[in-house]
Amino acid sequence: MQFVEVLTRDGIADVTLSRPKVNAMNQAVLRQLADVFQRLAEDDAARGVLVRGAGNCLSAGLDLREVASLDREGLGSFLDDFDAAFGAAFRFPKPLAAAVHGHAIAGGLLLAMCADFLALGAGDYKVGLPELAVGIAFPRVAFEIARTASPARALRRLVFGAEIHSPASLFDMGVGDACPGIWGERDDGSHPLGRHGPNPGPAVKPRAWGARRDRSVASGGRGRLARQHPEPRRRPRG
Known part of the structure; x- marks a missing residue:
């Protein structure tokens, strides 16, 4: 069954x-x-590329029922696929936007944080990275995504505080690029990547971002079962 649908039109997938x-x-x-x-x-x-979710949320994260049913070998395979999926999104070489219009929890928010332009839509929904609060290991690639997309204070609250937030609260912490009623609101229904597709402006990945991702992947930066901060006491600059 196809769970990821792709429609390419006018240069935007x-x-x-x-x-x-x-x-x-x-x-x-x-x-x-x-x-x-x-x-x-x-x-x-x-x-x-524009990433979004069907229905009333982007994604609630990993299917924990499936994860809980796996034996050690199956869990290893699952985590390999996690690394591959989020690594591909994290390293994606073209402009990438994410439209969040409903709950984006754990892996759902991480996927959105891979984007160059993250639009937080209006609505009564929640976003957050609660993995540590429920005792789930935080994979290295997930930490690198969160660290790249978040100022220092937001990173501490999201990852180590494992708090759940409103979209406005997340935006106030410096995560995201548009939030209705605060900044960047689009009333005309236009595409987050622009009417004529992506341009070489804010949607292009900063070189530092790409370099950090490449270093993480090259160093085998999965740390997929580690339950500790992968680089203790080193904090990102806000």
Whole structure:
């Protein structure tokens, strides 16, 4: 079954997570995400990508029921697919936008944080990275994504505080690029990457971001079962 839908139009590939009810990421979703990002990276028809979720949320994160059912070998395979999916999104070489219009929890928020432009839509929904609060290991690639996308104070509250927030609160902490009623509101329904597709402006990944991602991947930066801060006491600059 296809859980990741792709529609390319006018140079923009709309990538939609579609696994009712909350677009939870099972192993099939992770494999499809990795495949989609790898294919779009090489597709000249796609000059930019917009990620969104079907229904009333982006994603509630990993399918914990599936994770709990896995034996050691199965868990290893699942985590390999997690690394591949989020690594492909994190390293994606073209402009990437994310539209959050509903709950984005754990892996859902991490996927949005891979984007160059993160739009937080209006609505009564929650966002956050509660992994540590419920005793789930925080993979290295996940930490690198959060560290790259968050100022220092936001990183501490999101990762180590494991708090759940409103979209306005997340935006106030410096995470995200647009939030209705605060900044960057779009009343005309226009595309987050622009009417004519991506341009070489704010949607282009900073060189420092790309370099950090490349270093993390090159150093085997998965640390996938580590339950500690991968680089103790080193804090990102806000």
